[in-house]
Amino acid sequence: MLNGERKIARPLRWAMVGGGRTANVGYKHRQGAMRDNTAFQLVAGAFDIDAARGKDFGTNLGVDPDRCYPDYQTMFREEAKRPDGIEVVTVATPNSTHYEITKAALNAGLHVICEKPLFFEVAQGEEIKALAEARNKIVGVTYGFSGSQLMLQMREMVANGDLGEIRMVELQYTHGFNATDVGDKISEGQKWRVDPKIAGPSFVLGDLSTHTFYMSELICPQLKVRQVLCDRQSFIPSRAPLEDNAYVLIRYENGAVGRLWASSVNAGCMNGHRIRIIGSKASIEFSDHQPNELLYEVQGQPIQKMIRAMPYLYDACNADERLGALHAEGLIESWANIYLKFAIAIDAKNRGDEATLKNLVYPDIDAGIEGIRWVQNCVKSANAGGVWVDFN
Amino acid sequence: MLNGERKIARPLRWAMVGGGRTANVGYKHRQGAMRDNTAFQLVAGAFDIDAARGKDFGTNLGVDPDRCYPDYQTMFREEAKRPDGIEVVTVATPNSTHYEITKAALNAGLHVICEKPLFFEVAQGEEIKALAEARNKIVGVTYGFSGSQLMLQMREMVANGDLGEIRMVELQYTHGFNATDVGDKISEGQKWRVDPKIAGPSFVLGDLSTHTFYMSELICPQLKVRQVLCDRQSFIPSRAPLEDNAYVLIRYENGAVGRLWASSVNAGCMNGHRIRIIGSKASIEFSDHQPNELLYEVQGQPIQKMIRAMPYLYDACNADERLGALHAEGLIESWANIYLKFAIAIDAKNRGDEATLKNLVYPDIDAGIEGIRWVQNCVKSANAGGVWVDFN
Amino acid sequence: MLNGERKIARPLRWAMVGGGRTANVGYKHRQGAMRDNTAFQLVAGAFDIDAARGKDFGTNLGVDPDRCYPDYQTMFREEAKRPDGIEVVTVATPNSTHYEITKAALNAGLHVICEKPLFFEVAQGEEIKALAEARNKIVGVTYGFSGSQLMLQMREMVANGDLGEIRMVELQYTHGFNATDVGDKISEGQKWRVDPKIAGPSFVLGDLSTHTFYMSELICPQLKVRQVLCDRQSFIPSRAPLEDNAYVLIRYENGAVGRLWASSVNAGCMNGHRIRIIGSKASIEFSDHQPNELLYEVQGQPIQKMIRAMPYLYDACNADERLGALHAEGLIESWANIYLKFAIAIDAKNRGDEATLKNLVYPDIDAGIEGIRWVQNCVKSANAGGVWVDFN
Amino acid sequence: MLNGERKIARPLRWAMVGGGRTANVGYKHRQGAMRDNTAFQLVAGAFDIDAARGKDFGTNLGVDPDRCYPDYQTMFREEAKRPDGIEVVTVATPNSTHYEITKAALNAGLHVICEKPLFFEVAQGEEIKALAEARNKIVGVTYGFSGSQLMLQMREMVANGDLGEIRMVELQYTHGFNATDVGDKISEGQKWRVDPKIAGPSFVLGDLSTHTFYMSELICPQLKVRQVLCDRQSFIPSRAPLEDNAYVLIRYENGAVGRLWASSVNAGCMNGHRIRIIGSKASIEFSDHQPNELLYEVQGQPIQKMIRAMPYLYDACNADERLGALHAEGLIESWANIYLKFAIAIDAKNRGDEATLKNLVYPDIDAGIEGIRWVQNCVKSANAGGVWVDFN
DSSP, rough: OOSSSOSSSOOOEEEEEEEETTTTHHHHHHHHHHHSSSEEEEEEOOOSSSSSHHHHHHHHHHHOOOGGGGSSHHHHHHHHHHTOOSSEEESOGGGGGHHHHHHHHHHHTOEEOOOSSSSSSSSHHHHHHHHHHHHOOOEEEEGGGGGHHHHHHHHHHTTTTTSSSSSEEEEEEEOTSSSHHHHHHHHHHHHHOHHHHHHHHHHHHIIHHHHHHHHHHOOTTTEEEEEEEEEEOOGGGTTTTSSSSEEEEEEESOEEEEEEEEEEOTTTTOOOOEEEESSSSSSEETTTTTTTTEEEETTOOOEEEOOOTTTSOOHHHHTOOOTTTTTTOOOOOHHHHHHHHHHHHHHHHHTTOHHHHOOSSSSHHHHHHHHHHHHHHHHHHHHTSSSEEEOO | OOOOOOOSSSSSEEEEEOOOOTTTTHHHHHHHTSSSSSSSEEEEEOSSSSSHHHHHHHHHTTTTTGGOOSSHHHHHHHHHTTOOOOOEEEEEGGGGGHHHHHHHHHHHTOEEEESSSOOOOHHHHHHHHHHHHHOOOOOOOOOOOOHHHHHHHHHHHTTTTOOOEEEEEEEEEEOOTTSSSHHHHHHHHGOOOOOOOOSOOOOOOIIIIIHHHHHHHOOOTTTOOEEEEEEOOOGGGTTTTOSSSEEEEEEEEOOOOOEEEEESSTTOOOOOOOEEEEESEEEEEEEETTEEEEEEEESOOOOOEETTTTSSHHHHHHHTEEEOOTTTOOOOHHHHHHHHHHHHHHHHHTTTTTTHHHHSSSOOOOHHHHHHHHHHHHHHHHHHTTTTEEEE | OOSOOSSSSSOOOEEEEEOOTOOOOHHHHHHTTSSSSSEEEEEEEEOOOHHHHHHHHHHTTTTGGGGBBBSSHHHHHHHHHHHHSSSSSEEEEEEEGGGHHHHHHTTTTOEEOSSOOSSHHHHHHHHHHHHHHHHTOOEEEEOOGGGGHHHHHHHHHHTTTTTTTTEEEEEEEEETTTTTSEEEOOOOHHGGGHHHHOOOOOOOOOIIIIIHHHHHHHHHHTOOEEEEEEEEEEEEEEGTTTEEEEEEEEEEEOOOEEEEEESSOHHHHHHHEEEEEESSEEEEEETTTTTTTTEEEEESSOOOEEEETTTSOOOHHHHTTTTTSOOOOOHHHHHHHHHHHHHHHHHHHTOOOOOHHHHEEEEEEHHHHHHHHHHHHHHHHHTTOOOOOEEE | OOOOOOOSSSSSEEEEEETTTTTTHHHHHHHTSSSSSSSSEEEEEEEOOSSHHHHHHHHHHHGHHHHOOOHHHHHHHHHSTTTOOOEEEESSOOOOHHHHEEEEEHEEEEEEEEEESSOSHHHHHHHHHHHHHTOOOOOOEEGGGGGGGHHHHHHHHHHTTTTTSSSEEEEEEEEEESSHHEOOOOOHHHGGGOHHHHHSOOIIIIIIIHHHHHHHHHHHHOOOOEEEEEEOOOOSGGGGSSEEEEEEEETTTTOOOEEEEEEEETTOOOEEEEEEEEEESSSEEEESSTTTEEEETTTTTTTEETTTTTTOOHHHHHHHSSSOTTTTOOOHHHHHHHHHHHHHHHHHHHHTTTHHHHHOOOOOHHHHHHHHHHHHHHHHHHHHTTTTTEEO
16 A cells, blocks of 8 residues: 555656646646655746746746746756756657657656657657667656556456456547537647647547557557557547547457547546456446446346455555545546656666566556557548558 | 326237247236236237147136137137137247248238347348238337337437437447357257347347347437448357347448447346437437436536436426336336337227327337348448448 | 236236326336236226216226226125125225225225325224234235335345344435425325325325335344334425424334434435345345345445346345346336235135245235334324334 | 645645554545645654654655654654744644644644544633634644535535525445454554544544534534434444444424434445435535535436536635546545645734635634534433433
8 A cells, every 4th residue: 555655765856848837737747746755856847838937837836946947958958967957757748749859858868758649650659669778768658547556456357367258348438528619719728639730640549549548458468459440530520630539449369359439529428438348257347437446247246346445456456555445536546656657667767677667567658659559550440431450 | 197098999909929938028028018908908829839838828827728829820810710809919939930920910910019120131021011001000019128218208309409419329238148158058048049040140230239229210310321330249159150249330321420339248237228329519328227317418517317207308208107206117118118109000000090100109110121221231241341331 | 037927816806996097106006916917907996086087097997887986885885796896905095094995895805905004093003903804804005115026135135144133224215306385285196195184193204104114124024123213394384293304213122223214305316215224244225216226235345236137136036026137127016016915915815825825925914004103103202302212 | 726836835844743654544644735745845743653663654755854753742842943843733643642732732833733533522622722822823623525625516505595495414424344343453543443542432423423514514504503312332342332333313403404324334335425415495415435426406307417627516616626527536635625725724824814714614623623512412412312412
């Protein structure tokens, strides 16, 4: 059980690019990173494209005003001069900038934590992976929903055969907040998401389903995608060619199959993620609207509702427990679990502790690359008219 | 509100083919038909392929032993001789016999109520439709789940624009009772369902999804299927070529899209039908595990849970109400609603009351034919490797 | 599994007093009684205080117009003259008439099925019990919610120690339909319920909580009430002295305790009955809003949701199963189970089959008397200012 | 919307007494206090009765080892000598020590945040209140569940008449973790809770129901308790005279009534708090098992499920929003909201800003005293045999 005691010798000196006052996601990064104050300390930032606003914001967070920079280039350059300069940077900027900032950070000798979707092309991912290896650095990807310890419970249940052989994977990440185009016009965070120049080749596939796809890989690492078929729509025509709704069918190598539904026009839907893994004996189901529960449905037995923190869960799950039973955890605990593992990975990397790195389960550069591959293949299928494409 | 008072001048003289002691579904037909004793009276039957068992069974139901027949041919022939002979017959036998029994019944001057899937080929459906018209008879199809008055609530909400323009149709009818092949070997009712000679070209597509597809047509009559794509699996290999799991993607003519999932290997799933209709403003969702509720989710408003029998529902819904609020209805009320409409249709047909027939919403021969068409197209797509096929 | 086959040699000739066109509950009696047409046949009735309306109504139900009587006295007298006269009568009239009609029916040689609350005083119940015994007749009470087979599952679980020693009984039967006094003024069925001359000494205690109290006795027959304390309110002042809300605390002889809440002013509440039985090891919980489920919560284990019809339920539960899994049952199946047991009890009584009678679990005259006792003691406590009173 | 930007000029220098490695609740205090690092900084502590363990623990949290003290007396004395000494201390120790530590802290010039139940006697509360006023200091009480912004939504709905006139208050805080006495023997945190010398005059009334009672006062400040009646039990006999289960009936001055159920032997119950407020028009209901939802049930309308963060909630609610819709918050956000208000109160007190203090809604010394009063009156009633006692 986690209680805030340090897991690494000292907190890492950490900075953010983006994630300023108007960015909703920035708070999640900071809360995840600084949850226990023993893994990361926020010491610098280029928080905002508006430099003055970014400086004011950083100051209000308690960052030294002198270390609130107008842009990432300045930050990387100036921090490199300090004996107490930053060691790791989070990239929480629009999609189209991830690649260049990540590359610059690695070249500046920093570990990197980057928002999803990581980049636009698998080749970029491979290049950055090689660079990170050459620089002996970690690149982590903030699939922020995947940190719930119930994901690990699901992973353990699958690994232990509690479900029998896995036959189906049912994935959904949908909401209805873009049912109209109002946000496209007035929300800073939404505007760029439907602009292909900034968002890349997809809207909901990249913005939403990369999370869900990673969670399916986390839970069922043995399943390898063989083919996908994607049909995508732009119900708000001005979003075309970017989709606001996408259906994907999946064929895995071993004969298992799956479906994924990503949507921002599922009007009225408020339960976001829904994941169901179906085996020959039983199914498990998770919804992030109730992140403290897991349904375990064994065919022919009463439906079981497993509750977070209970001793009947696997040790690998309860290792990330913080609050104990009856005490609801939420999304920030999920982010905190991921950020803590980033810290442990960075510390291990710094110390050359490959054993720790090998056993640590977290969204690393490979997970980021798989997310790019997912989007690329889905878009390829959709653009070809919704046909089966080999996953590669 | 229905309270059992007669809707037609006198109850119809009714018989069953099949639906005997070992047939689970027979009880549902009888309960639906005789719910109020003012629409149908069970006066004869060829209940069982085992004639002695069928006679004993019918007698125990209160049928005159002399009118418990060894087979449908004898029944049709002998009843035709009686002044008080049967007027309508229900066909509750395995799929492969529906066509011949229905045809024989029509030729014997009877109205027919038949189990789904109606027949195997659209051409058969068209032939029977012509025959029924020539004989001035009704053919109804027991899509037994579609009689819930909340289906009519959904239909009214769609018609009245409460959801905005319909964009997506999400259909699911799944369970896990065939997750293993135990039932295939020991259950009479399951054995023939996985035998192509008796079940026809599909297992779950015909046995399950015809219900759900009809419900989608009932709720959204304005949507016309343009193309379907089906990927089907036989997770129990001995079931091949019949599928125990099927995924279908749907493209409607107006740009709406949909998905359907039919499965009998969704291990542990106990909630059967799930229907969600998504519009540009709101969604509605129904699950037959809780047939007394309807979710109405307007984007940007609190989620609304509508409860059966409440005055805020549309009149067309509450017209089929029986018990009043706080008093749960179940599947039999759904069957009873359908059977009552069959009776009203038959009575109107007998009286030549075309106005009543025109306005009556119930699963008629056209609904049966559409169900055949659905299965045919899905199987065609699946057999071609899971490709888009035009729906015709 | 019940499939409609006869449980007694022939259906009983049955009549109703009350339950006419304007009475919501009449339909439930008829549907419960005639569910299978092999237990009861409706052959006569004094359905309505408005004789012409009652005759029209009965005729519409298929009753011979000559056997639609203007009042119960006429019916009892005339039917006694017929060789095919009625054998059993249901009393579905306002509370204040139960005693005299039941007495008259027994004296007319009829078995009686009576609405709750049976009478107003325990002494009346004892008198009628003696009369019924003298006449060799059954008096049943329609605690209509208690017939769900999941009640028997709960009873078996308690008896088998699945919960450990029972510590607490949590009872609730509340709704909000009388949150205002509109119904008191315009609804026939509600007007008399708040008139002490007709309703008796209580409103919700008698109208609602007698059901729930019986269910607690059915589930936990070993618990004997030692003391009760009741605080009751009339939130609509014109209802005083009758309560529209009542809290009861219960002390059982063995140290167990309980609570009951009856209310018709629980604004917006749509889930009616809620029963939770808490033992030293586990709890079970039932809500009639979802009558196909039972929660089984073993301390330290995943919460179990048991689903009606599944083989893991006790045989005593599944003996009353009709539809099978995935097929929702509702309130009418509950009534049908009770009515079928009334028929079996009457048939056994007629045949002098005491062994069957002894083992048959159904709401008999003793259950009716206990309901009267419950209301009397609660009212006594409340009228004394909400103090503990010995239960006798 | 809260995003971590400072609400006061600089973070307060904060210490803890108790809350060490073996104390589950300590983590909640730290996470609540340090959520944003702009309100509190943990700079010292007397974390553990085992001084060495406490020092090791504090060091692992990043506290200067020299400021990890063996006991609170030493800490208060030594910190007072430092120019950067602590300003506020949290008391997270067993109940019997709250009074003396709080008194010592105030006398040492510190603001105090204390665990519930505050003390054992109202007189102690009044004394400390006077002392705090004399010293110009804040005393806050960590009713940790009350910080959810949905509490404020409920408060606003009541204040705005959305429910009509409040008639009933239904309160429950129950679990089953003490269904057996295993924990009484082996758990440090449980041992003292059933020891009257340390726990005080009650177990679950003080440990659980003080939270719930405060929440009812927060939501319905206009309701004043007139009388209570409490029946309490010790199902595990060794716990007597302390109760592991308690039922309370409440009469408010204006005619409203209520119930409270506190229990640690509600076997299998995993949903902790349940609060339902019932008005003449509508009810609202909250369960902390799903702290992101609120049921709003208007009589005669569809049940509404309100979701945290949505714009339809009152501004006073959304002012404490952090994550935005679709992103689950949990218990720590509730603690963080309370701690942030403690910080704002302390800062205002330091600045003599009475206007801010007057309008700030948080669990202050008065809330603590009311909690003591609640327990005292309930115990008085129970000890007198479960009789009505005037609330004073």
